[in-house]
Every structure is written in structure tokens, then in C-alpha cells.
Amino acid sequence: MRVVFMGKSKRSAVRALDWLVARGVEVVAVVAPEPDELTHEQQRLDLAARRHGLLGVSEAELYANPPADVDVVISFLFWNLIREPLISLGRVGCLNFHPGPLPDFRGVGGYNVAILEGLSSWGVSCHFVDEHFDTGDLVEVERFPIDQAAETAFSLDLKSQDHLVALFERVLQRVLDGDEVPRVPQGDGRYLSRAEFDELRVVRPGDDLGRKLRAFWYPPWPGAVVDVDGRRLTLVDEPLLADAAAAYRDAGRLP
Structure with missing residues (x-):
């Protein structure tokens, strides 16, 4: 083949x-x-x-x-x-x-x-x-x-x-x-664009903050963000910091 x-x-x-x-x-x-x-x-x-x-x-x-x-x-x-x-x-x-x-x-x-x-x-x-x-x-x-x-x-x-x-x-x-590969029409679905994705990352009033932080936790890329004094900052909570600390430890990144 x-x-x-x-x-x-x-x-x-x-x-x-x-x-x-x-x-x-x-x-x-x-x-x-x-x-x-x-x-x-x-x-x-x-x-x-x-x-x-x-x-x-x-x-x-x-x-x-x-x-x-x-x-x-x-x-x-x-x-x-x-x-x-x-x-x-x-x-x-x-x-x-x-x-x-x-x-x-x-x-x-x-x-x-x-x-x-x-x-x-x-x-x-x-x-x-x-x-x-x-x-x-x-x-x-x-x-x-x-x-x-x-x-x-x-x-x-x-x-x-x-x-x-x-x-x-x-x-x-x-x-x-040599078996037949099945194919079934998809029908309707939803598509998320890059612009829509970037909007979702912004923390807004009423958001479930813990869930939003987890939803965008993918280091080293920016996570859930807030805009402060013209700067866009990624938010991290203690459980996510512990996750990052464990990764540093496992990689031997120690002081």
C-alpha cells in the first residue's frame, strides 16, 4: 500500500x-x-x-x-x-x-x-x-x-x-x-473559528472562573486572560500552579 x-x-x-x-x-x-x-x-x-x-x-x-x-x-x-x-x-x-x-x-x-x-x-x-x-x-x-x-x-x-x-x-x-471503509454523511454541525476561540479565552463577569482556567490551561500557550491597563494577562489558580510545579520537578528544573 x-x-x-x-x-x-x-x-x-x-x-x-x-x-x-x-x-x-x-x-x-x-x-x-x-x-x-x-x-x-x-x-x-x-x-x-x-x-x-x-x-x-x-x-x-x-x-x-x-x-x-x-x-x-x-x-x-x-x-x-x-x-x-x-x-x-x-x-x-x-x-x-x-x-x-x-x-x-x-x-x-x-x-x-x-x-x-x-x-x-x-x-x-x-x-x-x-x-x-x-x-x-x-x-x-x-x-x-x-x-x-x-x-x-x-x-x-x-x-x-x-x-x-x-x-x-x-x-x-x-x-x-482490503475491507470497505464506511462513509456516512455528517449532517449539520458547529464550527469554531480562531476569532471566536480568542474571544472565549477572555474572562468576563459571571464566568465560572475555575472552569474557565482549566478550559484554557495548555502551557506554554496563553490561557484564560484578563485585560489590565492595556496588558493581556493569563490567569492561573493554585491547582494549575501545582500541576506546573510537578512538571518542572519531573523535568529536573530545580533550583
Whole structure:
């Protein structure tokens, strides 16, 4: 089987790529983001591709010279809207693995909204890619319980990535086995834009402060914020500080 793999700087994306290679899948091209100073080596998809001797290409290069005889184009948390000819390039299709339950949580900010709304369960999805963000036919949604009293955006991401890898392995094993991949139209759903996400981060009168702080706790990125004297400040409470202190301790960052 020949695949194109487009992914993000996440350990889950590296695990997914490793799984393909371990099963003898021919990965003909890997599109990975440029690393920054916050990216750990274990998250670097470009290093994983190099370790396996795979061809790393830019997104522009892939569109300019798409490979032939591709079975599946895989988008694993890929950050840009995928266009033709990639949507139709694969014999099976173009599959996206999304860290939220579709169609209810398209776009960004799913973890945050899940906590703000006090949900007791969450999910991850696989769907076929069409010309819009997160709207193509569904393959499968995997749901799991979450702790609505203690979950943070960071902890929910950690849980979701494990479930997303499990879903990836299950779907791709179907493809490897030659089984039909189900596809069910999504129907209506909601989409959160980046601008709407930024507005949600602002603490306003009447907000459940503890819940809002947890909903946007994802260091080192800014969390729930207040505007003071022209400055935007991130708020942290004692439980979140304890969480950060434990991370420093485990990393050996001690005075």
C-alpha cells in the first residue's frame, strides 16, 4: 500500500507514522511542519521521517508534484485545508484524523468548549476529506469519558491523542485488509473559528472562573486572560500552579 502522510508536531503523529512503517506500508511522501524551539524531539515528524529514510517534502512541493499510484492520503492533525488534487489522489481517498467528535466540534477549540460546557465525554473522529474543514463523510467516531470536574485542555489533549492513534490503527488496518471503509454523511454541525476561540479565552463577569482556567490551561500557550491597563494577562489558580510545579520537578528544573 502506498500512502502520503501529512501531519503535525505531535507524538501521536510520530506514532502513527511508525505504525505504518512497521507494517510495511510504503510512505511515498511526508509533509511535516518546521520545528520551533518548543518542539521536543519526540514530537518531530520530520525527524521520524528521516529516521525511516522517507521522503520529506513541503506542502507546496507535494501540490506541484503529487506522486502516482497512491492508495491513501492521510491527514493526521494537519493544520491547513487540503485541496485538489490531493483530495482525489488516493484510490481509497483522503482521510483526516480529527481530535474531536464530529460533526459537533469542527475547527479549533474543541477541548476548550468541552470543558466550558461541562461535558462528561469526548471523542475523536476519522472522516473523508472534502473541500471544507472537517465536513466530509464520517468513517468512525470513538468516544470516551472525561473528568468534567478536573479536566484541563492539556490533559484532554493527552487523552485524545491516545484515542486518536487507536482509531488510526483501526481504520488503516481495515484499509490494509482490503475491507470497505464506511462513509456516512455528517449532517449539520458547529464550527469554531480562531476569532471566536480568542474571544472565549477572555474572562468576563459571571464566568465560572475555575472552569474557565482549566478550559484554557495548555502551557506554554496563553490561557484564560484578563485585560489590565492595556496588558493581556493569563490567569492561573493554585491547582494549575501545582500541576506546573510537578512538571518542572519531573523535568529536573530545580533550583
